[in-house]
Amino acid sequence: MMMRRYFGVVAATALLLVGSVSNSDVWAQVKFPGDGNVNLDVPYVPTPQPVVNRMLQMGQATANDIHYDLGSGDGRIVVTAARDFKVKKGVGIDIDPVRIREANANAKAAGVTDRVTFMQTDLFKFDFTEANVLTLYLLPDVNLMLRPIILDKMKPGTRVVSHAFTMGDWRPDSQEVVEGEALYYWMVPAKVAGGWDWRIENTPYHVDLSQQFQVITGTLRGPNGESNLRNVVLKGEDLRFEVSVPRGGVPATVSFVGKVTGNMLTGTMDMGGGQKAQINATKSP
Numbered sequence: 562m563m564m565r566r567y568f569g570v571v572a573a574t575a576l577l578l579v580g581s582v583s584n585s586d587v588w589a590q591v592k593f594p595g596d597g598n599v600n601l602d603v604p605y606v607p608t609p610q611p612v613v614n615r616m617l618q619m620g621q622a623t624a625n626d627i628h629y630d631l632g633s634g635d636g637r638i639v640v641t642a643a644r645d646f647k648v649k650k651g652v653g654i655d656i657d658p659v660r661i662r663e664a665n666a667n668a669k670a671a672g673v674t675d676r677v678t679f680m681q682t683d684l685f686k687f688d689f690t691e692a693n694v695l696t697l698y699l700l701p702d703v704n705l706m707l708r709p710i711i712l713d714k715m716k717p718g719t720r721v722v723s724h725a726f727t728m729g730d731w732r733p734d735s736q737e738v739v740e741g742e743a744l745y746y747w748m749v750p751a752k753v754a755g756g757w758d759w760r761i762e763n764t765p766y767h768v769d770l771s772q773q774f775q776v777i778t779g780t781l782r783g784p785n786g787e788s789n790l791r792n793v794v795l796k797g798e799d800l801r802f803e804v805s806v807p808r809g810g811v812p813a814t815v816s817f818v819g820k821v822t823g824n825m826l827t828g829t830m831d832m833g834g835g836q837k838a839q840i841n842a843t844k845s846p
């Protein structure tokens with residue numbers, strides 16, 4: 562508990578420092594002494610086990626997943642993911658050799674050494690983008706430095722859970738407090754911004770999407786003019802929206818459910834009255 566309070570004070574001080582200088586590069590230079598004669602970007606404070614369990618539940622870790630913990634400490638999150646959530650592969654990254662020794666001993670004791678690996682390296686220098694479940698207990702600016710990698714290089718649908726700290730203006734999809742600890746959950750959204758075109762029985766349709774992380778707004782242009790999209794939800798690659806179109810002088814709801822894969826948008830338009838159309842849309846160049 563003392564360590565956790567210390568961590569809170571460290572984070573608050575760091576925020577004040579960064580805020581007052583208005584330069585996040587300054588924060589990258591703030592270092593903490595490690596136990597293994599190394600400098601740390603984040604001091605070592607372990608996550609309590611009930612919080613570890615909840616982080617992995619929020620990340621929906623399963624046997625199909627590859628899990629990474631960045632700054633893995635004594636390996637408790639990676640070991641729990643392999644032992645209790647049966648992930649097929651777990652990787653912990655920590656710069657401190659003392660933590661790596663502890664993590665390897667814990668993996669051995671838990672009988673999960675066939676599926677987990679601990680790498681003694683700097684998390685900023687290691688490619689972690691194969692993960693589809695990513696856990697973090699770092700610091701606000703470290704999260705922010707990782708954010709472009711998470712958003713631009715990780716697969717859409719990757720689940721990210723952070724203990725204690727947010728990702729700036731990328732608002733979480735959900736958050737909760739467990740044993741007094743704040744937990745934040747995000748799903749990496751597909752990149753959907755732009756214009757999308759398709760035809761239904763030779764009639765052209767065009768959707769324009771604007772994107773702020775997972776928050777999408779847009780319009781549909783069809784034979785009856787242009788309407789704003791409603792109830793747009795983007796979860797990883799899965800996109801759905803509704804739109805009101807005038808039909809016979811009365812507004813009717815058209816709904817779309819589909820998937821964005823790179824520059825392809827596939828799915829079904831439900832025009833109501835049992836009328837459905839398969840959509841294969843391409844992004845405008």
Ligand SMILES: C[S@@+](CC[C@H](N)C(=O)[O-])C[C@H]1O[C@@H](n2cnc3c(N)ncnc32)[C@H](O)[C@@H]1O
Binds near residue numbers: 601
């Ligand atoms: C707050 S602890 C979290 C430990 C573990 N993830 C947990 O939740 O129990 C942060 C960890 O990050 C490690 N760390 C700090 N800077 C690092 C860096 N640049 N690269 C890799 N690990 C780092 C520290 O050694 C420490 O073990």
